[in-house]
Amino acid sequence: MNIVLAIILFLLMIYIDFKRGIKLFLSLVFNFLILIVIFYMIVLGLNPIICAFLACLIISYIILYFVNGENIKTECSLKSVIIVLIILAISIFIMTKLSRIAGFGYESTEEISMFSYDIHIDFTSISICLILISLIGATVDASIAISSALYEVYQNNKHLEFKELFKSGMNIGKDILCTTTNTLLFVFLGDFMTLMIWxxxxxxxxLEIMSAKTFLAEFIKIMFSAIGCFLVIPITSYITTHSLLKKK
Amino acid sequence: MNKKFLFILSIIVIVLSSLLIFTYNNDFLYKDDIMRITKIKTVKVETNKNSLNFKEKHYYQKIYGVITNGNDKNKHIKLDYESTYSSVVTDKLKVGDKVFVDNDNIEGLKRDFYVVLMISIFILLLYIVGQFRGLLSVISVLFNIIIFYIGIFLYFKGINLLVLVIIESILFACLSLTIASGFNKKTLSAILSVIISIIFILILLSIVILCTDYSGVNFNNLSFLTIPPKDIILPELLIGSIGAITDVAITISSSISELIDKDSKISTSALNHSSKQIGSDIMSTMVNVLFFTYICAELPLFILAIRNGYSFSNFMHENITLEITRFLVGSIGIILTIPITTFISIKVFKGGS
Known part of the structure; x- marks a missing residue:
């Protein structure tokens, strides 16, 4: 069934935009392969947080340079994504340590009952890695959307000052913010529906739901994806404005 | 403007911090006993080996604490707890933690404080970056959650889940679109497009499901459900992608309305072309967002399985397929919405003028 769906998706992508559709599809396949490699590296016992960082860098590089091309826009985006990743990694680390969402909740005991739990990998760092990688897509895309829009604005109004340009970046950001919040919320609700029935x-x-590990782990993951978007908006606006005006 | 911003910001901070203080001290709301840990003593450390020779440390601990609610309030108790290095199913407890106690067993950590903490950070950042519009989107999120909750409730009263979800999705779309951009032609055409897209996606999915009968999709992840997973998968997929569909619909219909506003004689083929241009931008954004959120969810299980000597191909067959299906359906939904919205918006805007 997945193969049929994948073919439909590919055809639809080509229909919308031939060249970009192919690139996008290829980048998805690449990203999937990279994820598998990174997952394996973690299984072999390498530090999950370092692996996650590496994965995030490669993935952002692919999304930015392969799909969108190498130029001043993507350069600014990459810089801001890295800054956001560092900020987020620290806050995710603190939050995961505090709320102890590592591992599996009571609800998945049946699913994992056939495995031995003595695997000698700290699941706290696995959780951190998971949250970091799942937010990278949303963050990179918010960033590239802002930097390209700002670039367009600048091309059409070269006389704009720093403050005005930065402000228009933030205005574009507000649109993206509402969109992303909505998209992520429903992804969460979709997963949550099954859990809710359980x-x-x-x-x-x-109150018991609020304390359930399964719920909180999902919740924190989605919230950090959204927070990644929020943070990347001002940072990208700032960096892009700065480097556009410096070029002049 | 700036004064207003600071004023609302301080109100938000006050409300959120009082909420945080309340959740930290809300033990009296719970029926189960809650214990605040005052001392942890590790009695014994044992190293176990699993079948693949991974050494795992088990910590046998004595937990001392005070009950903070119910009839036994202020009673001092002592419990046994076993935690492990990997903490796959256990937690690493610390002094000061609050845990649920049932029959002298530690049932789990009290985590509601962290839910509220996360929401607080979220709302604060949303307001700082998005200001008033950011808050509006929180309101629409709240409404949507209420509708969602009512829907689940009705489901338990015996109404078909798929029918419920379709009605809910349309309500979601109407609400979030009207809140975000008011009641006008743009919203109308976006709502129409969402409805028609949902119908199209359902037809397409039903055809695919009929032809392949879920072959290659494994429902192990949903094994905890007491109802057949096939009943729930289609509604779940629909809910998961409705947010993205709504966003695509409003983005395309507002840009078409912009284009027609600027040049009322613009030809249909030119409109088609530019909406495809915009569409391809959104396409890559949304598809990437969905991809990473869905696929990453399988990481913990992957590690546990491979570290137990599971082969990679076995895992791919049995566990990751459902996440891939979710991602594929979501993305197909998004991309289908682009031409449908273009078609309908052109009809709505051009038909009226």
């Missing part, structure tokens, strides 16, 4: 059958109360 919670209902298990007679969980509202």
């Amino acid at each position: 919670f209902y059958h298990g007679h969980y109360s509202f």
